[in-house]
Amino acid sequence: MSDILGIIIDRMPYDESQKLYDFEYYIGNALYIASYLFLIIKISKSLDFNYVLKKLKIHLIVLTVLNIYLLYVLHTIINPNTVLESDSYLETVYNLVLLTLLSLALLNYFYRDNKKSFYLFIGALCIVFSEVIDVAYIYIAQRCILNFLSTTLALSAFYFFYQQSKLLNFAKEEGDFVVIE
Template structure:
């Protein structure tokens, strides 16, 4: 097997995943956290340097997520400016992913073929947003209509939109890449919901581990998505000049 740059980076990602899991198992959070920082830049590199048909909205999502994880781990929420910068950047990152998911979808066909799906998703999202807001309001220090509350609510609405639109994206296009994006969205969104429970209700270690596992699975599906686009790049026949 030819040992390409893509394969080398893939091996590095596996090593980082092992280090992260070892840190969780042996209760070495700093080891896991610093290994976690390296995952997202490597995924971004694979996407921009080795995938076919890059989309800047999806690429910005990866870049923004890389910066957010760096800010969250380096400053550990101890710096107010870094905290607000990370949350606002997270919101922009998910908004960028939403734009990526809806590009190419024609509303006329969408409402004609997926009307029932849209109604069910609307009801589901309304319920989940209500539940998440109730979880957030468990924090007595978080005042309703404060900047922190608005950020949290906006964040929750966006991650649910990502989940719903990734499903619509998959149903609309019916491709393997669409399925991978949907599975990645499911894992990432549910990891964010677990994190809300961890931050505002209970700081049980199991919740933190569940968050890490779900987020890791989400980005594994994104890696497979990028890998498929990389294979497409290699299989594209070269034009004869």
């Protein structure tokens, strides 16, 4: 919906007051945040957090440190280029939700270790890389190759999300693994 909104607003006559573009920016990002939050909720429902907290402590610590560092780097890039303080908050929330999605998808893959969770993780990874490249395109250098890579990764993410949606999510069984002595 956000991309369709962007296409429609780009086709409209130029607005001197920029209100139409502000509307598209806030509503579009809110729609993306909502869609990522729904995906986070869907992943969270299938995770056993007791298992994650017991067995994946080191993974959680490393992911938390990496997320904090990535949020700091993205904030350092984006913050000097925002006009309003609300823009900075929106970008921070957007990046936080995106990195949470990636972390939960990775934890889900560690927990489930199946093809469906792998596709979900690869899709989330493509989305995050797409957004990071998009930040570089918007705030650092507007090169066509960056825009092309960002779009290609976003389309790849939807391909992986589609592929994982066709698969069933089998429960992780401890009996699936055999120890060879």
